[in-house]
Amino acid sequence: MKATLDAAGRIVVPKALRQTLGLKPGQALDIRAGDGRLEIEIAATPVQLKKRGKGVVAVPDTKLPALSAEQVRDTLERVRR
Template sequence: MVTVDSKGRIVLPQEVRERLGLTPGTEVDVRERDGKAVVDPEDDPEAILERMERLVAETAASGGDTTPLDEGAPPVARKHRDAVRRGADSDE
């Protein structure tokens, strides 16, 4: 049994992560289905990159200033981007 913390986070048990192939940086889709929370790993790195680019474009279109990822982004954002790109490259 896991507990939801004050920020809504949970830690999936190690055996579940291993069975599903969830590693640090894996994108997951969380949604409600029939009154239950369902977590599905995103297994298409290209889809992740497209979603990231779409979100950046939507943010820019809403009038906010954006900073290119390589210029001033937090290290965790760059690390995540690099992990996604490595996954995309390994599928080719």
């Protein structure tokens, strides 16, 4: 897909890509440049490690949306393989 840089230096990510990747307005992205390329990745969610009972869990710094039933099923299928 092609995109155009505007006068302010912005790039619009085509709607089809935003939908495929689940990108939302205001979402943080990591941008890197090198070898004549520009790479954009969805930024990792910052987390804090906290003790819970006898274990440690990762607690996100910001509220995350709830997973859909389909996302839970897909994740469980991948983990069980």
